[in-house]
Amino acid sequence: HFHGENQGLMRPFEPSMAERSIERLRMASRIRQGIEQNEFMLHFQPILDASTGQVEKLEALLRWPAADGTFVPPEEFIPLSEQTGLIVEIGRWVLDEAARCHVALARAGHGHLSIAVNVSAVQFQRTDVAADVHAVIERFALPRGALAIELTESSLMANRRSAMSAMRRLSAQGTHVSLDDFGTGFSSMAYLRDLPIDALKIDRVFVSDVYANERSASICRAIITLAHTLGMGVVAEGVENPAQQAWLMAAGCDFVQGFQLARPMAFDALLAYLHPAEPASTPVRPA
Numbered sequence: 001h002f003h004g005e006n007q008g009l010m011r012p013f014e015p016s017m018a019e020r021s022i023e024r025l026r027m028a029s030r031i032r033q034g035i036e037q038n039e040f041m042l043h044f045q046p047i048l049d050a051s052t053g054q055v056e057k058l059e060a061l062l063r064w065p066a067a068d069g070t071f072v073p074p075e076e077f078i079p080l081s082e083q084t085g086l087i088v089e090i091g092r093w094v095l096d097e098a099a100r101c102h103v104a105l106a107r108a109g110h111g112h113l114s115i116a117v118n119v120s121a122v123q124f125q126r127t128d129v130a131a132d133v134h135a136v137i138e139r140f141a142l143p144r145g146a147l148a149i150e151l152t153e154s155s156l157m158a159n160r161r162s163a164m165s166a167m168r169r170l171s172a173q174g175t176h177v178s179l180d181d182f183g184t185g186f187s188s189m190a191y192l193r194d195l196p197i198d199a200l201k202i203d204r205v206f207v208s209d210v211y212a213n214e215r216s217a218s219i220c221r222a223i224i225t226l227a228h229t230l231g232m233g234v235v236a237e238g239v240e241n242p243a244q245q246a247w248l249m250a251a252g253c254d255f256v257q258g259f260q261l262a263r264p265m266a267f268d269a270l271l272a273y274l275h276p277a278e279p280a281s282t283p284v285r286p287a
C-alpha cells in the first residue's frame with residue numbers, strides 16, 4: 001500500500017512548521033529593525049463630506065517601504081506585530097507622527113482637519129490609549145480634537161469594563177472614536193447602546209456592490225439608520241466609483257472615503273491635494 005508513502009512525498013513541498021516559525025522570527029526582527037531605524041511612514045487618505053465634497057478629516061495609514069520601492073502591506077506585518085507585542089511601539093510612533101503632521105498641517109492652514117489613527121485591539125487592551133492621545137496632544141500643543149481614533153469591534157469585546165472606561169475617557173477629552181470595518185466583526189448591540197462612539201465606518205464589502213446588490217443595499221441602509229438614530233455619524237469606506245458614491249449620498253451617508261475620491265498619499269502630496277490656503281498677505285480683490 002503506497003498511499004502513505006505518496007503523502008510522505010508530498011510533504012517536502014509545503015513549508016514545515018519549523019520553516020514557518022523561522023520566517024515569522026525573521027519578519028519580527030525586520031519589524032523591530034524597522035522601528036529602530038525609523039523606516040515607517042504615514043500616508044493620509046481624505047474623508048469627505050458626502051453632500052458638500054469638502055474634506056472633513058484624514059485617516060492616517062501606516063506604510064513600510066520595501067527595498068523594491070513598493071510598500072509592505074499593513075496586513076502582512078500588523079498581525080505579527082500584534083502577536084509579538086511590537087504593535088505597542090508601532091502604535092506609539094503612529095500617534096507621535098500623526099501629531100507632528102498635524103502641526104505641519106496647521107501651519108499650512110489646514111488645522112481644522114482631524115487625523116484619525118488606527119488602533120489595534122491588542123494596543124487598545126494593553127495600553128492606555130486615552131492617556132497616550134492626551135499626552136501627545138499636550139506635548140505638541142494641538143487642539144483637543146486634532147487626533148481621533150479608529151477601533152474595530154474586537155477592541156470592545158475582550159474586556160468590556162476596561163473598554164468602557166477607556167471609551168468614556170476618550171470621549172471626555174474630546175477624542176472622537178469611529179468603529180472601523182463595521183458589520184464584519186463580532187457585533188454586539190449592547191456596546192452600541194452603552195459606549196460613546198462618534199461614527200460607524202461601513203466596511204468596504206458592503207459598499208462594493210451597494211448599487212447592484214439589494215442585500216448589500218439593505219445592510220448599508222440599516223447601518224445608516226442605526227448610526228443616525230443613535231446620534232452617530234456614518235462613513236462609507238472603499239468608495240471606488242461614482243455609482244457607489246451617488247447611492248451613498250442618496251441614502252444619507254454622512255462621509256465618503258475611497259479611491260474614487262482620493263487615494264492614501266504621502267504628506268507632501270496631501271498638502272498639494274488640499275491646495276495650500278491663500279497666504280494672509282494675498283490682496284483680496286473686490287468683487
Ligand code: C2E
Pocket residue numbers: 045060061062073074075078091094117118119120150180181204237238239240257258259260264
Ligand atoms: P482600515 O483601517 O479599514 O483602512 C482602510 C484600508 O482600505 C486602507 O488599506 C486603505 O488604503 C484602503 N482603501 C481606501 N480606499 C479604498 C478603496 O476605494 N478601495 C480599496 N480596495 N481599498 C481602499 P491599508 O492602508 O492597506 O490598511 C489596511 C489595514 O491595516 C487598515 O484597514 C487597518 O486595519 C490597518 N492599519 C493601517 N494603518 C494602521 C496603523 O497605523 N495602526 C494599526 N493598528 N493598523 C493599521
Ligand code: MG
Pocket residue numbers: 059118150180
Ligand atoms: Mg481605519
Ligand code: MG
Pocket residue numbers: 180181201203237
Ligand atoms: Mg476599515
Ligand code: MG
Pocket residue numbers: 181
Ligand atoms: Mg480594515
